[in-house]
Amino acid sequence: xxxxxxxxxxxAARLAGLSLPEGGWSAGARKDALARLQAMGLPHARDEYWxxxxxxxxxxxxxxxxAIFTTxxxxxxxxxxxxxxxxxxxxxxxxxxxxxxxxxxTIDRLADVKDIHWANGLxxxxxxxxxxxxxxxxxxxxxxFATDGILIHAAKTPSKPINLIYRHGDExxxxxxxxxxxxxxxxxxTILENGPAAARFNKCLEADIADGGALHVVRTxxxxxxxxxxxxxxxxxxxxxxFKAFTLTVNGVLTRNECVIELTGDDAVAHVxxxxxxxxxxxxxxxxxxxxxxxxxxSRQVFKKVLRNGATGVFQGKILVKPDAQKTDGYxxxxxxxxxxxxxxxxxxxxxxxxxxxxxxxxSTSGAIDEDALFYLRSRGVPHAIAQDLLVLSFLxxxxxxxxxxxxxxxxxxxxxxxxxxxxxx
Amino acid sequence: MLEIxxxxxxxxxxxxxxxxxxxLTVEAGKVHAxxxxxxxxxSTLSYVLSGKDGYEVTDGEATLAGEDLLDMEPEERAAAGxxxxxxxxxxxxxxGNMTFLRTAVNAQRKARGEEEMSAxxxxxxxxxxxxxxxxxxxxxxxxxxVGFSGGEKKRNEILQMAMLEPKMCILDETDxxxxxxxxxxxxxxxxALRDEGRGFLxxxxxxxxxxxxxxDVVHIMAAGRIVKTGGPELxxxxxxNGYADILxxxx
Numbered sequence: 001x002x003x004x005x006x007x008x009x010x011x012a013a014r015l016a017g018l019s020l021p022e023g024g025w026s027a028g029a030r031k032d033a034l035a036r037l038q039a040m041g042l043p044h045a046r047d048e049y050w051x052x053x054x055x056x057x058x059x060x061x062x063x064x065x066x067a068i069f070t071t072x073x074x075x076x077x078x079x080x081x082x083x084x085x086x087x088x089x090x091x092x093x094x095x096x097x098x099x100x101x102x103x104x105x106t107i108d109r110l111a112d113v114k115d116i117h118w119a120n121g122l123x124x125x126x127x128x129x130x131x132x133x134x135x136x137x138x139x140x141x142x143x144x145f146a147t148d149g150i151l152i153h154a155a156k157t158p159s160k161p162i163n164l165i166y167r168h169g170d171e172x173x174x175x176x177x178x179x180x181x182x183x184x185x186x187x188x189x190t191i192l193e194n195g196p197a198a199a200r201f202n203k204c205l206e207a208d209i210a211d212g213g214a215l216h217v218v219r220t221x222x223x224x225x226x227x228x229x230x231x232x233x234x235x236x237x238x239x240x241x242x243f244k245a246f247t248l249t250v251n252g253v254l255t256r257n258e259c260v261i262e263l264t265g266d267d268a269v270a271h272v273x274x275x276x277x278x279x280x281x282x283x284x285x286x287x288x289x290x291x292x293x294x295x296x297x298x299s300r301q302v303f304k305k306v307l308r309n310g311a312t313g314v315f316q317g318k319i320l321v322k323p324d325a326q327k328t329d330g331y332x333x334x335x336x337x338x339x340x341x342x343x344x345x346x347x348x349x350x351x352x353x354x355x356x357x358x359x360x361x362x363x364s365t366s367g368a369i370d371e372d373a374l375f376y377l378r379s380r381g382v383p384h385a386i387a388q389d390l391l392v393l394s395f396l397x398x399x400x401x402x403x404x405x406x407x408x409x410x411x412x413x414x415x416x417x418x419x420x421x422x423x424x425x426x
Numbered sequence: 427m428l429e430i431x432x433x434x435x436x437x438x439x440x441x442x443x444x445x446x447x448x449x450l451t452v453e454a455g456k457v458h459a460x461x462x463x464x465x466x467x468x469s470t471l472s473y474v475l476s477g478k479d480g481y482e483v484t485d486g487e488a489t490l491a492g493e494d495l496l497d498m499e500p501e502e503r504a505a506a507g508x509x510x511x512x513x514x515x516x517x518x519x520x521x522g523n524m525t526f527l528r529t530a531v532n533a534q535r536k537a538r539g540e541e542e543m544s545a546x547x548x549x550x551x552x553x554x555x556x557x558x559x560x561x562x563x564x565x566x567x568x569x570x571x572v573g574f575s576g577g578e579k580k581r582n583e584i585l586q587m588a589m590l591e592p593k594m595c596i597l598d599e600t601d602x603x604x605x606x607x608x609x610x611x612x613x614x615x616x617x618a619l620r621d622e623g624r625g626f627l628x629x630x631x632x633x634x635x636x637x638x639x640x641x642d643v644v645h646i647m648a649a650g651r652i653v654k655t656g657g658p659e660l661x662x663x664x665x666x667n668g669y670a671d672i673l674x675x676x677x
Contacts, residue, residue: 376516381504381534397520
């Protein structure tokens with residue numbers, strides 16, 4: 001279908017300010033991605049998958065400014081032994097990063113252009129597969145124009161997690177990062193991500209998990225109120241492999257997190273979870289697409305949103321079960337806790353099932369604070385505001401518990417508590 | 427300790443009078459029991475005293491150690507020394523029992539201008555109190571009341587009572603859903619808290635709880651009023667003859 005004039009113009013306006021980086025081995029993939037993008041055009045508010053989230057801020061030629069929030073809180077994941085890789089406004093910062101060396105894995109930068117690299121054959125490939133049946137133009141834009149990113153090949157299980165830290169230093173920064181992760185059979189890798197990154201952040205992560213491999217991603221998206229972000233995770237899972245991702249989002253006028261998972265080997269497990277809290281001018285969108293294309297795989301989607309003072313939460317979650325994906329166990333839950341009447345939650349759960357021996361369940365709810373529980377806590381002397389915060393944490397617990405590592409669960413809860421106490425009205 | 431005078435209460439949502447002039451005084455050091463048929467207003471009385479939403483006091487007053495209860499928020503009433511052991515304790519997934527207890531203890535201390543209890547002191551205290559109630563470490567770690575049996579929930583209520591050391595304890599049908607052994611355990615927990623500075627109001631349908639928690643005074647409540655007051659023998663009378671005789675006698 002030919003693009004409308006509006007889309008053509010918007011896409012041209014955005015592309016005018018971008019140029020294809022020196023690609024080396026990735027040059028071909030970048031050109032292909034640009035062609036994909038030009039064919040589909042950037043998202044528009046009339047698009048089916050952009051009905052609830054206005055893409056204007058994400059596609060505009062220039063990003064809106066975002067003030068930088070400073071705090072004396074300890075940095076995220078500070079107490080954990082991890083390998084730090086720091087980007088400031090999307091630019092790699094060697095000074096504050098650790099050496100990109102860890103036994104069992106290789107780490108390269110996308111910007112270190114070579115002619116040959118193992119990531120050739122993955123870069124942009126999972127993204128391209130993820131364009132069907134739902135177009136994700138911002139991911140194609142990312143593949144074409146990403147200025148940097150990290151390429152991790154985990155042949156074995158490393159001794160510690162990789163922490164990608166995204167600092168924000170310039171109020172008008174526009175960052176595009178693209179990571180590729182390849183996990184070999186039997187290896188297990190954990191990636192931690194945190195930080196506001198830029199005034200506008202477009203990030204893509206492609207993960208190829210071989211038979212028996214495991215990838216865990218735990219990320220937080222803070223805290224600069226005016227920041228905007230579009231992120232994509234594309235994961236392809238082999239036989240008996242595991243992919244688990246959790247995201248905590250607080251603040252941000254606009255966040256769109258897409259997650260596209262393909263279960264291609266039997267007995268694979270994919271869990272994707274998210275918790276977000278928004279106060280006021282906050283729009284948060286989780287768009288998830290899980291494809292079951294093998295036998296006896298399990299997928300879970302658990303999303304919880306706490307919204308107040310006019311904040312908006314969106315969930316678009318799909319489970320597609322292909323004809324041969326028998327014994328599929330699919331689960332999806334999206335829930336919002338609306339702390340006042342001005343906030344809203346828009347949910348679009350979708351199931352599309354072509355196999356006949358399948359267990360798939362889904363649910364979506366919107367509710368207020370449980371008055372009985374609130375009274376119970378208050379009757380024990382807990383002040384109203386603190387009792388409400390405890391119930392917010394109680395509501396988020398199901399999503400946070402999706403994180404396997406208890407120390408990471410604690411870290412996330414600590415952040416959630418800190419946010420709540422900053423936003424508490426006594 | 428607790429003084430209730432001519433208390434009239436109706437439901438906020440509908441024009442229905444539940445309490446029609448309750449007069450009741452519970453002295454420090456005493457255990458009062460309230461018995462009465464279903465719908466007589468026993469649970470409403472406990473909710474109104476502890477400050478639950480949905481009730482409107484149309485007349486009368488209630489004071490705790492001279493302080494006006496009805497004017498306070500629920501948390502202020504708790505800090506002033508009132509404790510309600512719920513008939514149906516609420517499950518709160520995702521909030522650890524210990525976190526809950528510690529938050530409550532320290533919130534009350536803070537409200538009273540006392541120093542907060544250190545983590546170590548708190549842990550020591552909660553462990554010893556829990557042991558007496560046969561509450562194991564696992565129950566303390568689990569989310570508040572989630573997956574607890576009926577007996578465990580009621581023991582957990584008594585543990586909270588023991589930790590918060592209230593001046594005035596109201597037990598709302600604490601015996602409901604308990605087997606004989608659990609009732610004994612819960613009663614022992616309550617009896618251990620009996621103290622000359624503390625008053626108890628035990629709401630129950632059945633005499634058998636009062637075999638374990640021996641009351642000083644027994645009241646019969648019917649149609650929103652205390653209709654008869656007597657000693658422990660009044661509870662036995664109810665057990666043998668039901669409420670019909672007493673109600674007929676008053677009518």
